Amino acid sequence: MIKPVLVFFLFIQTTYAQDIFGLWKTVDDEGISKSIVRIYKTENDKVEGKVFRILKESERDRKCTKCEGDKKDKPIEGLVILEDMVKDGNEYKGGQITDPEKGKTYDCKIWLDEDNPDILHVRGYIAFFYRTQDWIRADKSDL
Secondary structure, three states: OOOHHHHHHHHHHHHHHOOOOEEEEEEOOOOOEEEEEEEEEOOOOOEEEEEEEEOOHHHOOOEOOOOOHHHOOOEOOOOEEEEEEEEEOOEEEEEEEEEOOOOEEEEEEEEEOOOOOOEEEEEEEEOOEEEEEEEEEOOHHHO
16 A cells, blocks of 8 residues: 555655756757756745856866856856746746856747756847757756
């Protein structure tokens, strides 16, 4: 007989594994893992993502020198790079994403892969031009 606590735990694990919240390993266009981003909900029911950890230890003190406004010269580790996202069906959109490497901010939408909830599609775009990266759900070995 399956104990109720085990059933509850399995339900929570399945539910958690199918949402966007938590830690994600960013992967650049060359397939190189760069950082871990924590995606969370704000008090205003918006979704944000903050650089939790830069994976290459020698780069952890880097600042966003190319960024503008309140992000200018702030440490990249700890920087909010995903802002003002709201849920719309299976996607989150209406917000922006900042590329700390280039200092540019783009309109953004994110969504879980239909076949694998451990892959998050992250699309930054200007008008009809866009680029999509796939982030991978992070686990303990990534930290």
